[in-house]
Amino acid sequence: MAGPAIPETRVLAIASHVVHGYVGNTMATFVMQSLGCEVSAINTVNFSNHTAYKQFKGRKTPAEEITELYQGLKQSRLNDFDVMLSGYISTAEAVEAVGKIGRDLKFEAGTKPGSFFWVLDPVMGDNGSLYVGEDVVPAYKNVIIQADMILPNQYEAELLSGVKITDVPSIVEAITVLHKTYFIPHVMITSLRLDSETGKVTSESQTLTVVGSTARKDQTPRLFKITIPALPLFFSGTGDMFAALLIPRFRAAITSASLTQTQRWQSPDSVPPTSLPLAHAATLVLASMQVVLRKTLDARDVEVAELEKREAQRKEPGDEEEAARMAKDRELARTKAAEVRVVRNVGDLREPGEVERFRAEELDATGENQVEGELQSEAGEAKPDELVVLKSEGAVHATSPE
């Protein structure tokens, strides 16, 4: 497998279950297992399918049932987890219940620094709108202080930090607030549409940027960014895929860096941003995701072409009702065609291929050198000494062009 070897890792995964498709725990469990993790899954909902289909059936797991399942583990001494990954949680009460589980696991690990680590994906909404109740936001603000890493998208980072993200300085400000106000050592904002020339966040951007930081001792951020091409399609479950890949990769990276017994897996202040275990892990994660999503897109295009051929052979709808039904069927089939192909591409999860393309760069906190830096890196092929080399332990790392 690419990257440093992944140590045996026991993960408690708390997220949604869908019968069909790949989101939440249905995505995360398989992805983490494929990288060798032992996964215990508490399902916060049991739905037939994810919400991109615009209809689904099933049930939310009540908060007390989440608590009860954890107590069931605890009474049989089955709660010796190295990592907890929490994803979609449907109500404020359930967020509180998961917060208590995190606190309990942290308490039990209290005497052994680094023996428990909570990765929290604060799933609340996207693109300016919530898909949970409004009371979930303050519930998360109460519990994230327990988390060791959070993985918000842009909107969630804004909700938690209170900072409107529009450009590089506001990204830096949001992450600084998350480090300093909530004492979260590791933060990654997972999907920023950051224009590389202007340094502004804009929906026009053809690339996606991930910005991560592991705080220094004084809670100041150590910022890196990784830019990836934006694919021309929306896929459900990519946030869950990112988190699920990150856990084994990050644990391998901190093991290589001898940080497993360090409080909250925090690197010494001497480690520069692009040499952070988090930067190394994110690079491997994004390389895997690009390949799998690209293959998904190709497979989806083939499937859609076949659909179109069949649809063209159908009779015209007889009335409005039939036309509406056919339009709905068309859309359902297209949503299905866009399900991420993880099972048949498991090799790409384990061996991410062109890791070199997804090098981490230092994010200039002022944003002032943004234009020059980006132009420089786009001017030609990356030079070998700029690359983050991830396949060996003695990593050569990039520093951002000054």
Added chain:
Amino acid sequence: MAGPAIPETRVLAIASHVVHGYVGNTMATFVMQSLGCEVSAINTVNFSNHTAYKQFKGRKTPAEEITELYQGLKQSRLNDFDVMLSGYISTAEAVEAVGKIGRDLKFEAGTKPGSFFWVLDPVMGDNGSLYVGEDVVPAYKNVIIQADMILPNQYEAELLSGVKITDVPSIVEAITVLHKTYFIPHVMITSLRLDSETGKVTSESQTLTVVGSTARKDQTPRLFKITIPALPLFFSGTGDMFAALLIPRFRAAITSASLTQTQRWQSPDSVPPTSLPLAHAATLVLASMQVVLRKTLDARDVEVAELEKREAQRKEPGDEEEAARMAKDRELARTKAAEVRVVRNVGDLREPGEVERFRAEELDATGENQVEGELQSEAGEAKPDELVVLKSEGAVHATSPE
């Protein structure tokens, strides 16, 4: 991967979910995904752990919720399954609900022979005692007529056939009843303690025997057996592991035999027992299981040795209550140590290794030649022409010694 390539297979898996450990869908989903299947899982219970721990928390999924989840799939056209695998179902009402799902999928596949196949593991009990309500038995008798393959253990085969299994002739009789009364084309009894010398079923036997049959057109059985060493430990979830491995292996075998568009994947009468796709598939399954269970046993022994070392260093219990608590903890830790190691041994699921050891032999229906036949096959190394060669399509197969 060993054996014929596994075609893309969409499986609806209906069984239990446990947060910790590997039974039911928690076992079956990972195993089938590892062999390339797309798995949609409806969970019949959501428990913290399996019952071998003698305590657990969680909830059974009511029958109407199982039905509702399936309706959710159906309304979004997500029910285009090739195979259904049903395992543990906790109540008679839920068995009926699953029966209706099977019937609906069969009905939808009606115009395309072979396009849907139901593998039913009638999980009811073991070693003479039920672990479901008594009304589950007649509920299963009503639904198994819809199934294309059933995988009972000895006790379940007795419950369904009404035949007490004591020796080879009664095994044959039970399978004959299942073929003829319920029109089930494929039957495998998954765990018989059959003494190879006497042909009697006895708890003293040092081996386990799997007996399978694909009926001929006239519903008479075509019987084969595979004998494996019995490991000196009870593992939970091995029945689920068997079924989960069998589905991709059997589908690959029937694809090789060009039977995918044949009603109920039934081989022509000219195919002898040991050349059946079911026999080929079972051989690969058992070879994988032997390796993984052997590795599990070794890992468990290391873990138990460590536990014993730690326990020896503990103070003696102060009173009876503390002694009872310590005894319980010891037992819980040993149950945990015996969880099947599937995640870290995924390579052995895909590449089963010494397939030659698990050759299928024809089961002599009379049982009269049992002693002679077994002695002969145990007298020395297996001869090459006796082996079932599974890695090529032109299989050389054994016939039982006359």
